[in-house]
Amino acid sequence: MTTSKPLSALKTQIKTELGTELDFAATALGWLRDNLVHLAGALAVLVIGVILARLLSKAADRALNRSGRIEPTVAKFLSNIIKYALWVVVAITVLTQFGVQTTSIIAALGGLALAVGLALQGTLSNVAAGVMILIQRPFRVGETISAGPVLGTVSTIGLFTTEMVQPDGLYVMVPNNELWNKAIVNFSRMPTRRFELLIGISYSDDISVARRELLALAEGDPRVLDEPAPDVFVSALADSAVTVGLRVWCATSDYLALSWDLTEKAKQRFDDAGLTIPFPQREVRTIAAAA
Structure with missing residues (x-):
């Protein structure tokens, strides 16, 4: 009698568990039978959607790269956005x-995106500025630019920052937002550039001699372009000198060396021609007091 009770209890427990599992299996099979069409449709949508997302993102990547106006980094970034949006x-x-009522899900995703956007406002502004820089191309790698207090040669353009090397050899990493919100001056973009040299001569010197020497200086340097032609002019009548100017055009790559050479040679030619480059002078008169 002591062993029959546990056996009967065990049999009852097994029947109960087996019945529960059978009920669960029957419920699952019934749900599967009732929703088979929805499952097939969902599976088809999932498979076709993933395939289309990959195909469209790759097609967008190829199209953006073929355009030639968009950097590969931006093309990859935009194609990934298209892919994830389709997913x-x-x-x-x-x-x-x-x-499933997806309205609440969409609202939740929108709220999450807003929260993330507010939390990463500075970072996202740099990303947006980086995308605009890579699309608009106000500068490229290897070009020398200035934007606000920053001046240097661009070495790397990223989505978040731009890396530059200053003329003194220092490395600078600038957030893209700092560049995009400033007026960018590109010193390397245009093929030619104008150089202007201003020199003061004495009021007693002959302006025509200074004009002749400056024109001869420009014509004697092969780096000076014929078009636009060199121009000599009187810039100002200053307190201590007559300011004479020379404007020449040259290739952008020759600008710095040409500016140094013309400045040095102008001084030498003026000395040889007897022209004086005065420095500011002040005349002091002493008036004796009446006895």
Whole structure:
């Protein structure tokens, strides 16, 4: 009698568990039978959506790269955005197949995106500025630019920052937002550039001699372009000198060396021609007091 009670209790427990499992299996099979069409539709939407997302993102990447106006970094970034956006649409469509109310999900995703955007406002502004820089191309790698207090040669353009090397050899990493919100001066973009040299001569010197020497200086340097032609002019009548100017055009790559050479040779030619380059002078008169 002591052993029959445990056996009967065990049999009852087994029947109960078996019945529960059978009920669960029957419920699952019934749900599967009732929702088989929805499952097939959801699976088809998922497979087709993933394939389309990959195909469209690759097609967008190829199209953006072929355009020639968009950097590969931006093209990859934009194609990934297209892919992930399509994945979100596919996921929402799959949930719709099962009768899930996606309005609340979309609202939650929108709120999450807003929260993330506010938290990463500075970072996202740098990303947006980086995308605009890579699309608009106000400068490229290897070009020398200035934007606000920053001056240097661009070495790397990223989505978040731009890396530059200053003329003194110092490395600078600038947030893209700092560059995009400033007026950018590109010293390397245009093929030619104008150089202007201003020199003061004495009021007693002959302006025509200074004009002749400056024109001869420009014509004697092969780096000076014939078009536009060199121009000599009187810039100002200053307190201590008559300011004479020379304007010449040259290739952008020759600008710095040409400016140094013309400045040095102008001084030498003026000395040889007897022209005086005065420095500011002040005349002091002493008036004796009446006895």
